[in-house]
Amino acid sequence: MVEEQNIYEVAITRMPGVGAQLTRLLVSYCGSPKAVFEAPPGKLLKIPGVGPKLIQNIRENSRSTLVQAEEWVKRADELEVQLLFYTSPKFPNRLKQIPDAPTLLYFRGNADLNQRRIVSMVGTRQITTYGQTVTERIIEDLKPFNVMIVSGLAYGVDVVAHRAALQAGLPTIGVMASGPDIVYPAVHRKYAERMLLQGGLLTENPFGTKPDAPRFPARNRIIAGMSDCTIVVEAAMKSGTLITADIAHSYDKEVMAVPGNINSPVSEGTNHLIKSLKAVAYTSVQDLVELLNWDLEDEAAQKKKASAPAFDPAEFNEDEMKVLQVLQQSREEHMDNLSWKSQVPVSLLASVLLGLEFKGMIKALPGKRFILL
Structure with missing residues (x-):
């Protein structure tokens, strides 16, 4: 089946x-x-x-x-590749929210793609000693927060971030521009194999797909879309890294950039992001903690858990429970979003929503939107 x-x-x-x-x-x-x-x-x-x-x-x-x-x-x-259709509970929920999200992902590994805290790290392939030191320090400082690190398995900042995450015991995901059966660059295969046991490899491309140049910008949108924040370590003014930062910015995702030497070509991009207000300066892990409100998150989660309504399964049918659970997370949704998030077909959803309205659980808003009361 x-x-x-x-x-x-x-x-x-x-x-x-x-x-x-x-x-x-x-x-x-x-x-x-x-x-x-x-x-x-x-x-x-x-x-x-x-x-x-x-x-x-x-x-x-x-x-x-x-x-x-x-x-x-x-x-x-x-090949032990998981096929994650967008309706799968294993599909990255953060990625579902972006307008150009893929509908199918090929995943090898053991990570939870919906882990509570996910950060992407990107940067130049011509990484400097400063960039390597900073990347490793960021990963080490993130260790207490149990963060999953996402990057692109490329030379430079990408592979340094993956390697540092493996050493720190943090799960790390390599998003590839190739098919799930092709590791590129091949020299990083040893890290990719370790990541299968501590994270994984993810791609939207089918078997046999070679990493052609146009596939990298598409790959970058997944890197930006599936995380809470994208940290740019080093980047030249004209680079794929800045494309990733722009994509994250367009998704209303947080972007941080590490300030660099004004005489270094690979710091021009990061300094420009900060100067143009497209990124927040990263000088310590506390900057990230405060930007994402991690210091308040646990307390807020506990309060939300205590105040969240407990829906009695005896009072609602299976489809009604699915809709209520979606609205409990987002509070308000458009009818189309409700359909694919709850996996209740549009043909049935109208009657389900009507039933929940009669029960006083939700309210219909203009524009086919519904809110949890």
Whole structure:
């Protein structure tokens, strides 16, 4: 059953002409990837953004796409690769919030991608002695906070951050621009293998994908999207690192930059980020703690836990509980977001929401938004 589900999940992400946003819309309206493939044309035409051309495309390519997906699911099983569709509870929740999030991730490892505290570290490939020292110090200072370190497994700051995390006993994730079966650069394979036991390797690219240049900016959005804060250690003015910082900034994620020597080319980028107010200066771990309110987080979490309403399963059905749990986390959601976060199909969600309104649990707001009372 699980394997069949995986086959349809992989297949819908490989369907020509069906991007990430349309995939979410199709699954939300139909209930599951399998239901999308089995839905009659009349039902699909009722979905916003779906026209006759797309329906014809799905029907003509469904068989070949499913055959290829079945091969990949078998290969994933052989290589111990987890296939994380965006509806999976293991899929990074932070990543779900970004508008261009991938719908399927290939993951090898043992880390919790929804760990409480996650920080990304990025920087130049031409790392200086200063950059290496600072990177290692940051990781060591983060040790008491049980942080997961995310980076790109590249030369320079990336691999230094991964290596320091391994030495500190912190989980670390390498986000790759290649397929899950290709470690790049190959010289970092020894660290990648250790990360499988203390973190993992993550990619949105299918098996056999080579790390072509255009895939690195796409990889960077995952690095920025799945963390609470991106720390830039060293970066030249024109570099992929600044792209990552800009992406994180566009996602309303926190960005920090380590101030550097004004005479050093690899400090020009970090100093510019601070000067242009696109990043907060990182001078000690306390800067990060205060920026992310970690010093207040535990206390707030305890208060929230004490005051959070306890929903009695006897009073609500399974779908109602799913919706309530989502709203308990975010308090207010749009109907479409509620559907994919709770995994209640749009076709059923309207009646579920109506039932919860009658029970006095939620309130409908303008624009198809709902709030927990």
